[in-house]
Amino acid sequence: MLVSELMLQQTQAARVAERFDGFLDRFPTVEALAGADEAEVLALWSGLGYYRRARLLHAAARAIVHEHGGRFPESAEALRKLPGLGRYTAGAVASLSFGARTPAVDANVTRVMLRLEGRELTSSAPEAVALSWSRAAALHTTAPRSAPTPALLNEALIEFGAAVCTPRAPGCLGVLDHGKGCPLTEHCRAFAAGTQARIPKPKAAPARKPMYFSSVLVRDKLGRLAVTRRPRSGLWAGLHEAPTIERPDRPATLAEIRRGLGIPKGRGTLHRLDTFEAETSHRACRFEVFVAALPARPPASWEFLASASIAGLGLSTPQRRILLELARTSGK
């Protein structure tokens, strides 16, 4: 439950489906996950992006084992104290796994609540957050005994937002399969005012800071590729990558790459293979990829691995492209 909730945050279900079974096969219990090496957790998360979630899930498993004797806390309040569990995830786990009468408000539920109240706010506005959570909590506390379980109530609200009160074309007047419109039109202020399309208000697009990466493909005499590991904090923390120089203001010059990575001087020892762009939530990244000759003394932080081994490492999407796809075209 916790694994699926964290994997599904900001990641498409189809992509999660590719990784979910393998992750649970390797870590079938919270003890197995808590006892694993972080590099292995990141490797099995590879391709899902937002690797911070994997590190937090790992930390949460360790907290459950070391601080709670291997038993999950059951209330939303206690779950929120675990690393990586925000208000929504704690509410979802508490209600779905433990039957707690507590709300789980995601973007779908927020949209429904704002439209019902006719409030033209962005979803993340503090007022919107407070209103959505208090309305959803009230549904739980005022629900009659005959009402469905807290989990079903939460799932129904989320599903209602995803299937009926959708972001762009809400089904107020009838796009449902059964031909009827939304059952809440009489209670919906946005419907009465015709403001559904304006609620929630769009957020300003995030300003992404540029970052320039120069990655080199270096092979040893056995044809294995050099890989190194990123720092434990910051962008793509702890993942593996080709030896890389990064700069915030401009791409590194060839001289800087040679100096920084110890690439030997001379004709043909450093040539450009490709350039491409990639975005993260906060960065606009430009990658330059080079093929380089083996330094006389490769840095101790480099490891030389065959492609099959590299495929099993935790790699960001750009580095997967560099180390697995571009490396294949670069020859030996």
Ligand code: SF4
């Ligand atoms: S009437 Fe339309 S806007 Fe209001 S809750 Fe129903 S689908 Fe959403």
